[in-house]
Amino acid sequence: MNKKFLATALSSVLALSAMAGCSNSQANTGGGEPTQGEQTLRFGLSGFEGVFDPILSDNVYDSYVCSLIFEGLVTNDPTGEAIPKLATWEVDGNVYTFTLKDGIKFSDGTPLTAEDVAFTYNTIKEEDYAGPRTAVGAAIQSVEVIDEKTVKFTMTETSPVNIWNFTYGIMSKDHYAHSSFEELAALNDQPLGSGPVVLKGWAAKQYVDMVKNENYWDPDNALKIDGVLFQNVEEDAILAALQNGEIDFCQPAAKAENVEAVEGMDNAHLVSYLANGYTFMCFNTTKPTLSDVKVRQALVYALDRESFLQAEYGSDQLVSLGMCPVSPTSWAYPDVSDLNAYSYDLEKAAALLDEAGCVDTDGDGIREMNGEPMHLRWLVYPEATWPGTLSGMAYDSWKQIGVDLEIVQMDFNTVAATTMDAEPGEKDFDIYTMGFSLSIDPDPTGGLFDADAYSAGGFNASGFRDEKSQELMKQGLTEFDQEKRAEIYKEWAARQNELVPTLIVAYRSEIWGINNRVHGLDDIGVYTDFTQLISNVTLD
Amino acid sequence: MKNYIIRRLLQIIPVFLGILFILFFIVDRAPGGITSNIMDPKMTPELKAALKAKLDPDLPFYVKFWNWLVEAAHGNFGFSQKHYRPVLDVIKDNIGCTFALSLIAMIFSMLLGIPAGIISATKQYSHLDNFLTIFSLIGLAFPTFFLGLLLLKVFAVDLKWLPSFGLSDPKLASAPFLVRLGDYAYHLILPCLVLGLAETASFMRYTRSSMLEVIRSDYIRTARAKGLSEKVVIYKHAFRNAMIPIVTLIGFRIPGLISGAVMTETVFSLPGVGKLAVEATTTRNYPLLIGINAMLTLTTLFATLVADLLYAAVDPRIKYD
Numbered sequence: 015m016n017k018k019f020l021a022t023a024l025s026s027v028l029a030l031s032a033m034a035g036c037s038n039s040q041a042n043t044g045g046g047e048p049t050q051g052e053q054t055l056r057f058g059l060s061g062f063e064g065v066f067d068p069i070l071s072d073n074v075y076d077s078y079v080c081s082l083i084f085e086g087l088v089t090n091d092p093t094g095e096a097i098p099k100l101a102t103w104e105v106d107g108n109v110y111t112f113t114l115k116d117g118i119k120f121s122d123g124t125p126l127t128a129e130d131v132a133f134t135y136n137t138i139k140e141e142d143y144a145g146p147r148t149a150v151g152a153a154i155q156s157v158e159v160i161d162e163k164t165v166k167f168t169m170t171e172t173s174p175v176n177i178w179n180f181t182y183g184i185m186s187k188d189h190y191a192h193s194s195f196e197e198l199a200a201l202n203d204q205p206l207g208s209g210p211v212v213l214k215g216w217a218a219k220q221y222v223d224m225v226k227n228e229n230y231w232d233p234d235n236a237l238k239i240d241g242v243l244f245q246n247v248e249e250d251a252i253l254a255a256l257q258n259g260e261i262d263f264c265q266p267a268a269k270a271e272n273v274e275a276v277e278g279m280d281n282a283h284l285v286s287y288l289a290n291g292y293t294f295m296c297f298n299t300t301k302p303t304l305s306d307v308k309v310r311q312a313l314v315y316a317l318d319r320e321s322f323l324q325a326e327y328g329s330d331q332l333v334s335l336g337m338c339p340v341s342p343t344s345w346a347y348p349d350v351s352d353l354n355a356y357s358y359d360l361e362k363a364a365a366l367l368d369e370a371g372c373v374d375t376d377g378d379g380i381r382e383m384n385g386e387p388m389h390l391r392w393l394v395y396p397e398a399t400w401p402g403t404l405s406g407m408a409y410d411s412w413k414q415i416g417v418d419l420e421i422v423q424m425d426f427n428t429v430a431a432t433t434m435d436a437e438p439g440e441k442d443f444d445i446y447t448m449g450f451s452l453s454i455d456p457d458p459t460g461g462l463f464d465a466d467a468y469s470a471g472g473f474n475a476s477g478f479r480d481e482k483s484q485e486l487m488k489q490g491l492t493e494f495d496q497e498k499r500a501e502i503y504k505e506w507a508a509r510q511n512e513l514v515p516t517l518i519v520a521y522r523s524e525i526w527g528i529n530n531r532v533h534g535l536d537d538i539g540v541y542t543d544f545t546q547l548i549s550n551v552t553l554d
Numbered sequence: 555m556k557n558y559i560i561r562r563l564l565q566i567i568p569v570f571l572g573i574l575f576i577l578f579f580i581v582d583r584a585p586g587g588i589t590s591n592i593m594d595p596k597m598t599p600e601l602k603a604a605l606k607a608k609l610d611p612d613l614p615f616y617v618k619f620w621n622w623l624v625e626a627a628h629g630n631f632g633f634s635q636k637h638y639r640p641v642l643d644v645i646k647d648n649i650g651c652t653f654a655l656s657l658i659a660m661i662f663s664m665l666l667g668i669p670a671g672i673i674s675a676t677k678q679y680s681h682l683d684n685f686l687t688i689f690s691l692i693g694l695a696f697p698t699f700f701l702g703l704l705l706l707k708v709f710a711v712d713l714k715w716l717p718s719f720g721l722s723d724p725k726l727a728s729a730p731f732l733v734r735l736g737d738y739a740y741h742l743i744l745p746c747l748v749l750g751l752a753e754t755a756s757f758m759r760y761t762r763s764s765m766l767e768v769i770r771s772d773y774i775r776t777a778r779a780k781g782l783s784e785k786v787v788i789y790k791h792a793f794r795n796a797m798i799p800i801v802t803l804i805g806f807r808i809p810g811l812i813s814g815a816v817m818t819e820t821v822f823s824l825p826g827v828g829k830l831a832v833e834a835t836t837t838r839n840y841p842l843l844i845g846i847n848a849m850l851t852l853t854t855l856f857a858t859l860v861a862d863l864l865y866a867a868v869d870p871r872i873k874y875d
Contacts, residue, residue: 054725058719060823063636063637064639065636065637065638067638070638072592072636142608144605144608144609145638146592146594146597146605148597148601148604148605149594149596149597149598149601150596152598152601153596196633199638199639200639202638202639203639215724215727217721217722217724217727217825218644218647218648218825219647219648219823219824219825219826219829220720220721220722220724220825221720221724223724223725223727243724245719245720245724246719246720246823246825247718247719247720247823248719248820248821248822248823250699250703250820250821251703251706251718251719251821251822251823254706254707254710254711254718255718255719257711258710258711258714258718260717260718260719397836424585425586425836426591426836427585427586427587427590427591427837427838428585428586430586430590430591430593431586431587431590432585434590435586435587435590448593450593453596458595459595460595460596460597460598461595462595464595467595467598467599469599470599471589471598471599471602471603472598472599473593473595
């Protein structure tokens, strides 16, 4: 009796599992059955969401999956120049005409045409579209299909940065046919693109299993390995997994101890480079004390950035780079000699404060300015370690020049809401710190340093306005010659370095640990992510 | 008894609604929103506001509360804004692992902790008792993440006996069920051990103190005086009474089966409701947050009812009507 029950239970469980097995795999995308001993590149990461749709994904790892499965009209070369991917283009003012290459096919074998291109961009412009690419939709005025291979975009404005709207993956018009946003979103884990891999299956917070696209249209760039596997491994365990050979590569946080750990591994090596991004410290210049440039400069002089960079990142390179709001990886980065390094100097800081009329009048050790004591509130979020380290150092060194610092802890979203989302005049902070990645083009419009972005929801919380800087920024967008644009941005960057409405604390560096059995990934760099190298990859 | 159950079930409704109402109120007062994390200068304040209006319309919290109830009545528990997927689907993706992990850990800790507690109590102040007491205090005091990392280092990195992360091997996704079951078990050994050890210690402490109290009572002395064997005294007379507080403890642990163990999930890179809830909070993904909390609230309310019923089952003095 008992035995019989067990047998029934087992067989029903088996039937159930057979059904469950189907629901997770992709049937129609051209992926082959797995074979034993296949060569799979395993990427260890944590935090993919499972939104594998080029116009919905808003997460770096989901975007990697999209870059592997989909291809855009345009991509970039290792120096950050736009180059053709699916199409070549011609520009005439604000009109971009793209001509698709020959023989492009989706992974299901159907041809990719101008209709699919128009479909992808028109979907972003739909009324009920609620994804993260609305800015792309706003930059494009209209899309027109000329013939099967040609599509014409009319942009809202004439600008040298327009071309970067065309890097997003092209989606199949038939596969993604939808009558509402919900219908489109429901397809976000069934990707169909023209890229070198296809999705085989995935499990939330576990893995994304991708295999070679056997129908790939461009034989020269076809995958040399059998597939790519993303495995979810938390930061705490990622180096152990790399050392164990359970993953082939990963990107640990660029911290001194992680660099040392990867360098000490027998089976893996380190690739590191300066990335296109920075961490910054924003002053609320609408406050009477911080509106004075001398006060801001004094606070920067009294901050031992050099010790901070060495303690946090273990890097001398970062110290030598100076600070301005353009990344050293960009063609618009000024000469370091044009930048003030603000080397740690407490005497100079004190002198600047005296000059600004900020002195200790009542003898309590804290300076006053216009009767107000120098008491500053710095918003720090605990999601990263560096804001805590930096503010802790500032607390000590600023005390020595008579500035009282209060460190206020709140989560990242609350910091963003307090500083950026709040109405002008209600932005309740003196200083906050954060880190940004930058786009390839150095255009700063709408960002931290754009006075017009001082609003509820705008990115400039400092409230600083300098007409000369605004003018330079506008010039940068009307000039199309890159060398002339570089000169404009260099002048602009040096000006921000002098006025410091927002201090650039450190440029971001990135490190990767790569197993020695992987070949072809070592060229990973600031403008080359691993998905762009995927067709070169071979495994021992 | 039947009336009692019906009454309790009816009571669940207002309590559930009340908790949910408070939840909507708190969520409404929290600073930041779903678009606060967007750090793209090309997203102008106007575009951000338009996106926010579509994802999370600016309505009074009681209107959102009412809308949620109406939709939930139709089986729609909202749309997770970060995943562009129904909340129910996102929770489903994560709850299996949480449930398996917590259930195994709970059974493991009961099987180990309760007998150890009894032995410890019957042999009070012996070397064995001292050893078990010290062991359980260490178990309670040891931070889960630290123990997890320690075991990870020993068993996964140094000895290479067990995997260091994940719930399953993706290459076995289409393997027969039993193979996959074995694979899950292989991946869950370490996490269950870590989660179970702390719970074992607490079960042991509770059982020991409850048992000590019972052993000292008059009816145990009477039972011994009757000439009953020590075994019968302990396991038949004392144990049943000592179990009363333990049953309550087990009842309260039931919600923990689905609420997840953030630390263990994080150290061993497992999917789980605990981590999902934390993410939903930090990204202000309110529909998901509300969905998870509604589920937890309901489970807690039902678990309390079950605990009370079990209470009556083990303690004949308690009668419900």
